[in-house]
Amino acid sequence: MLVEEELAPNISKNTGYSVENVRMDLRLVEEVFNETNIIGLFDKGLVGGWRSPDKPVEIIDGEFVWNRPLGVSLIISSGNTVTLAMLPAVVSLASGDVAILRPSFSDYQAVVKIFKTLFDLVDSSVESAREVAPALLVAYLKHESKVFIHLLASASLGIVNYWAGSQVEA
Known part of the structure; x- marks a missing residue:
């Protein structure tokens, strides 16, 4: 998997996990x-x-x-595995929800690269991808970001799916 070989060394450096462990996660x-x-x-x-x-x-x-569907889901994923960012986002999208995915900084580039394939499918006229892609927003928001705090404290969300790794006080 080309994406695996491209992403594994950087994720390993950012997380402290071995390259082989990261490769296994990316295969999942x-x-x-x-x-x-x-x-x-x-x-x-x-x-x-x-x-x-x-x-x-x-x-x-x-x-x-x-x-x-619950409406809009905010998914806050941890930084120790890309799979934990992907799984709730895919479930949310497959459920018909809009997903705002906030991966950790260590996984952000990998998550964007993986989901970019969805947008590439839109460009190649795959009909189901055209329906799903606009329902996903991948955004890195710092813990103290006003947008992040607004989402947690005031936004009309159907669900907040929290996989750890955040220290926001709203």
């Missing part, structure tokens, strides 16, 4: 984007399964469930 990212894995995650995690975010699903005779 492909699994996060795997359609079968996403469907399996929804089937195990949602009453009504993977179809339930799109429409009402009958769970027992005459009883339906519809897992509606």
